[in-house]
Amino acid sequence: MTMMKPVYIVHCAAVTPLGDTLDTTWQALNASRSAIGPLERFATKSYVTSLAATIPVLEARDGSLLYDLLERLLLQLPALPQDCRLLTATTKGPIDLLEQACRTTPSPALTPAMLPEAMTGWLQQRLGLAGEARNINAACASSTAALAQAAASIGAGLADTVLVCCADLVSEFVFSGFSALQALSPAAARPFDPGRQGLTLGEAAASLLLMSEEAVARSGLTPLARLCGWGAANDANHITAPARDGCGLIEAIGQCLARARQPLEAVAAISAHGTGTVYNDAMEITAFRALWGELVPPFNSIKGAVGHTLGAAGGLEAALAVLSLQHAQLPPTVGLQAAEQTVSSMVMSRVQKVGGDLILSTNSGFGGVNAAIAISRVEPLVTGGNA
Amino acid sequence: MKTMAALLGGGWVCSSGFGTLSQAVPAFTVGALPQIQRQDLFAAPDRRFGRMDPFSRLGLTGITLALKDAALDQDVKEVGKRRIALVAETCGGCLETDRDYFATVVPEQGALASPQLFAYTLSNTFLGEVALRFGLTGRAEVLNSTGGNGLCALRHALEWLLTGEETIVVAGLCDVTDWGALAAPGALFLVLTNAEAGDERAGLCLENDALKWGGHPLASVNDLLRLLREGESVDITTLS
Numbered sequence: 001m002t003m004m005k006p007v008y009i010v011h012c013a014a015v016t017p018l019g020d021t022l023d024t025t026w027q028a029l030n031a032s033r034s035a036i037g038p039l040e041r042f043a044t045k046s047y048v049t050s051l052a053a054t055i056p057v058l059e060a061r062d063g064s065l066l067y068d069l070l071e072r073l074l075l076q077l078p079a080l081p082q083d084c085r086l087l088t089a090t091t092k093g094p095i096d097l098l099e100q101a102c103r104t105t106p107s108p109a110l111t112p113a114m115l116p117e118a119m120t121g122w123l124q125q126r127l128g129l130a131g132e133a134r135n136i137n138a139a140c141a142s143s144t145a146a147l148a149q150a151a152a153s154i155g156a157g158l159a160d161t162v163l164v165c166c167a168d169l170v171s172e173f174v175f176s177g178f179s180a181l182q183a184l185s186p187a188a189a190r191p192f193d194p195g196r197q198g199l200t201l202g203e204a205a206a207s208l209l210l211m212s213e214e215a216v217a218r219s220g221l222t223p224l225a226r227l228c229g230w231g232a233a234n235d236a237n238h239i240t241a242p243a244r245d246g247c248g249l250i251e252a253i254g255q256c257l258a259r260a261r262q263p264l265e266a267v268a269a270i271s272a273h274g275t276g277t278v279y280n281d282a283m284e285i286t287a288f289r290a291l292w293g294e295l296v297p298p299f300n301s302i303k304g305a306v307g308h309t310l311g312a313a314g315g316l317e318a319a320l321a322v323l324s325l326q327h328a329q330l331p332p333t334v335g336l337q338a339a340e341q342t343v344s345s346m347v348m349s350r351v352q353k354v355g356g357d358l359i360l361s362t363n364s365g366f367g368g369v370n371a372a373i374a375i376s377r378v379e380p381l382v383t384g385g386n387a
Numbered sequence: 388m389k390t391m392a393a394l395l396g397g398g399w400v401c402s403s404g405f406g407t408l409s410q411a412v413p414a415f416t417v418g419a420l421p422q423i424q425r426q427d428l429f430a431a432p433d434r435r436f437g438r439m440d441p442f443s444r445l446g447l448t449g450i451t452l453a454l455k456d457a458a459l460d461q462d463v464k465e466v467g468k469r470r471i472a473l474v475a476e477t478c479g480g481c482l483e484t485d486r487d488y489f490a491t492v493v494p495e496q497g498a499l500a501s502p503q504l505f506a507y508t509l510s511n512t513f514l515g516e517v518a519l520r521f522g523l524t525g526r527a528e529v530l531n532s533t534g535g536n537g538l539c540a541l542r543h544a545l546e547w548l549l550t551g552e553e554t555i556v557v558a559g560l561c562d563v564t565d566w567g568a569l570a571a572p573g574a575l576f577l578v579l580t581n582a583e584a585g586d587e588r589a590g591l592c593l594e595n596d597a598l599k600w601g602g603h604p605l606a607s608v609n610d611l612l613r614l615l616r617e618g619e620s621v622d623i624t625t626l627s
Contacts, residue, residue, distance in 0.1 A: 117531030
């Protein structure tokens with residue numbers, strides 16, 4: 001595997017149903033708060049549930065709630081260097097624009113503003129960044145894939161600074177689809193609980209700013225963590241269901257740790273995907289057990305607190321993983337009443353200690369995608385002065 | 388920083404037909420895409436093919452033809468799973484499918500929402516269709532770019548080859564609208580693998596952030612198509 005330059009995470013931000021910043025989200029999460037509640041954005045009488053985790057008082061900007069969400073995120077960003085590249089991750093972007101058009105006319109004219117990449121262009125313009133910006137769609141692993149791509153670009157010397165921004169809304173479009181697939185839980189999601197009945201949708205935006213060592217030195221920013229490994233693999237099994245043997249996730253984690261040049265034993269904790277669906281959570285447990293046997297590291301899922309935020313999930317979870325390293329603790333798996341027996345000592349409804357220097361964050365999604373990233377503590381920088 | 392790739396094969400679908408790069412280099416013009424039947428691609432019955440949305444069928448066709456051209460189209464049942472990556476750039480993506488799906492939601496407030504259509508409202512779903520048919524376990528991502536030149540997926544593929552994450556990547560474009568760099572509906576996919584400097588198979592090159600074909604800088608995918616038509620370093624190579 002090609003040797004890579006170190007990649008540093010120098011800034012993280014988030015807007016979630018638990019708080020308008022990453023810190024408030026962290027605090028609420030560690031207090032076992034859940035933002036899941038009755039949904040008022042659209043009528044839900046035809047659906048499996050009326051629950052979701054939404055951000056209070058989002059208002060339409062440029063016609064979409066998405067841009068209000070992103071404006072709140074942008075307020076938190078530091079100044080960006082001129083050569084900063086932009087990578088975005090979203091599954092449906094400003095999908096509410098299509099919804100509005102369809103409600104007005106049975107077969108409305110389609111416009112580029114309705115596309116996921118409209119978010120990319122909007123952000124690029126709003127941030128004043130030049131060059132090509134890309135949006136990555138790998139379903140619910142989109143932002144983890146974007147972080148992997150950003151890290152690879154910096155690691156290979158193709159970029160110095162990359163901003164990864166990810167976001168998705170709770171929309172009737174997606175809500176109705178998951179309801180039709182019988183994937184929504186009637187009650188709030190209970191990841192890794194034997195009584196789990198499905199997922200609860202959520203919405204969020206998150207950003208992570210990644211830099212090379214040289215860019216860190218120029219920026220004056222303090223590295224928060226290193227993104228030291230990444231991997232992705234496809235199940236090649238089914239378009240909407242995970243492979244029961246966890247083959248894709250196992251391969252992604254293996255690739256990620258090989259890139260990080262770390263053994264399995266170095267993983268101190270895992271921020272798992274943990275959607276709360278029967279099959280996803282079983283697949284993850286199978287994969288973790290196949291890799292670590294009886295010694296699976298502590299792991300959690302935040303989706304019982306903020307819901308499944310789709311394209312934003314991986315970015316938000318990575319940002320929280322950075323805080324987990326800093327605070328040496330893994331937030332509780334909110335909603336968990338009693339964990340699956342085989343992992344009952346690894347996934348908890350309370351805060352768990354993180355006793356090492358490396359956290360994995362994993363996601364999986366439709367199309368058979370799986371992605372993993374490894375985040376580690378920052379060792380003192382050779383250049384000094386900023387750490 | 389420089390990385391080079393050899394072209395192992397290519398597949399395409401355009402308004403005038405469909406085929407492989409070994410057969411012809413397509414000209415993309417505005418017009419209706421051909422109605423592709425399962426028999427055009429697969430010998431065995433394939434129930435899923437008929438259920439797919441037009442975007443997924445287009446992408447599956449383009450990639451299948453590219454894999455055929457590279458002699459990598461064996462069914463997973465024959466050869467098992469293999470690490471080959473997929474990356475597709477699209478502009479319009481599955482937006483028409485999105486509209487069709489939401490048309491099943493609106494009338495009865497969601498009571499008649501189609502789970503079948505919903506599965507195709509992610510633009511990466513068709514890569515899953517490809518992956519499961521051919522047993523491809525590499526990265527599988529759909530990209531949207533603000534660059535507008537249609538080279539984003541090729542660049543992405545070269546980055547994966549450069550970093551050693553992948554050794555074979557199927558990369559290209561897929562659009563049912565004429566909003567993308569091809570300015571026409573269609574699909575174009577290339578099968579790429581690593582090549583060393585001096586390797587006569589090397590065609591595509593990423594050097595100092597510039598993408599080149601046979602040494603010629605590429606400003607857009609249309610430059611690549613022109614060079615392929617002119618036969619500049621276009622040997623389709625085989626895996627040895």
